[in-house]
Amino acid sequence: MITDLLTMVWKEWKEMLLQHGGIRSGILPTVIIPLILLGVMLPWQMGREWVESPLALAVWAWMPLMLMAGLIADSFAGERERHTLETLLASRLPDRAILFGKVCAVVSYGWGLTILGVSMGLLTVNLVHGRGEFLLYSRKLTLGILALSWLGAWLAAGAGVLVSLRAATVRQAQQVLMLAIMLLLFVPVYGVKLLPAEWRAQIAGTLAAGGAARLVLVIIVTLTVVDTSLIIAAMARFRRARLILKD
């Protein structure tokens, strides 16, 4: 199973890097540009805030979703569109290897790049704004970043694979995913604004009184449940016959 999974990951990475022509031209938009943006430009602009603000949690939790949305949408819808899916399904690869091979390839990209971005960001902040002092995320923030970005990556992968399994085209899959991401982003922001003033004050008070850690914990638990449900749903949805008939 692991060998089969790694075979799929190998193919997915090759295709991912070659999607813009060659490996060199593929690395630029898929690896270099996101890293410069996240690991150099933003930390440079934000300075010490980059490592001290709890906003870092939100940034790094969202990052895998933004990085992975396009790629994961392509996973099955792309194979279907390019007429490679049926040949793949007619091979000896087990269902789980195909499904998790695709998921792992994209998660390794999204989460890997996020962690690389976190590390580069720290380097940039220390080089530009350190002034002899070693700037680092607090232990809680570090754990939060690691956990939320990991769970964010699986959220993107689970939701993306489900959408991609159902979508007729890559474009359709990408549109549905982007819409879902936008809703996830805007509903909480504008939803909070719609709450009565006293509720908002109560929430702010709870957060200020040390409830932030608890909130993060609640988010982590919720994301774990949602991610697991999405992956189970994708496993149930992955049926060779169903995929062939959609082709």
Next chain:
Amino acid sequence: MSNIAIRTEKLTRDFGQIRAVDDLSLEIPAGIVFGFLGPNGSGKTTTIRLLLGLLDPARGRAEVFGLDTRTRADEIRERCGALLEHAGLYERLSAEDNLEFYGRIWRLSAADRKARTKELLTHLGLWERRGEKVAGWSRGMKQKLAVARSLLHRPSLIFLDEPTAGLDPMAAAALRDDLLSLAVREGVTIFLTTHNLTEAEKLCALVGVIRAGRLLAVGRPDQLQAKAGGHQAVILGRGFSERALASLRERTEVAAATLQDGRLVIDLNREVEIAPLIGLLVNSGAQVEEARKGKASLEEVFMSLMEEEK
């Protein structure tokens, strides 16, 4: 071990109101080239999908190497190679990477993958271009690569859906030779769908004709030719009058005599000398330039089966 590669019993599959495969019962011995002939939409591809366990039958059952397609599809796919309706190549990858990927899928060792890739690509004239991305290739080159991919892991059974489509005549002939040698020397069973009836006649030891999901006929090409009336005489010339045709039709050895595209085609009830028939034509004033005696081609058999079903 049974020497039957494929066995189906009343295999049926519906898509909504449409019956794609209808009560298909078939036995294909191992080690032969089986030709599955039928017009577009007749159920050939659905049959392949059922045999590979990619679809479940609505009724009936199918076995490949004695393995039930419903319950042991994974084991069946383990032993099969397939070139389906589409070449199914990853166009962003090079030819070598495409074969590398499928070589890994079939767990060939690194050395075997390398050697087999070189052997197949060299044989198909693609070795020099192995590093190029497939996207830039012609349809024929892609088809050759897809054939190489289906043979890569030395499967016991290969499903080939129109394998010579898009190949130039030389490449098509070379592929036909390869398929025959595979079947004969290595005991590989080949399940071939094709619209090219001449190809089927040359390659196939057994032929099945399907239309609207129903198997109309199955047998060796010569058996089908014999069933379809078989013996025929084709006369080229001028002045084939209605009176001459009527005289021909009165003879007991003649089943039918028709003018087709200026040729006189005489269907015979049995193998007979055709000199008396030519004499009759000449005496009735016809000018005979050429006369050929032979069996109906597989194409004619196919056409007559299609006509019967209309």
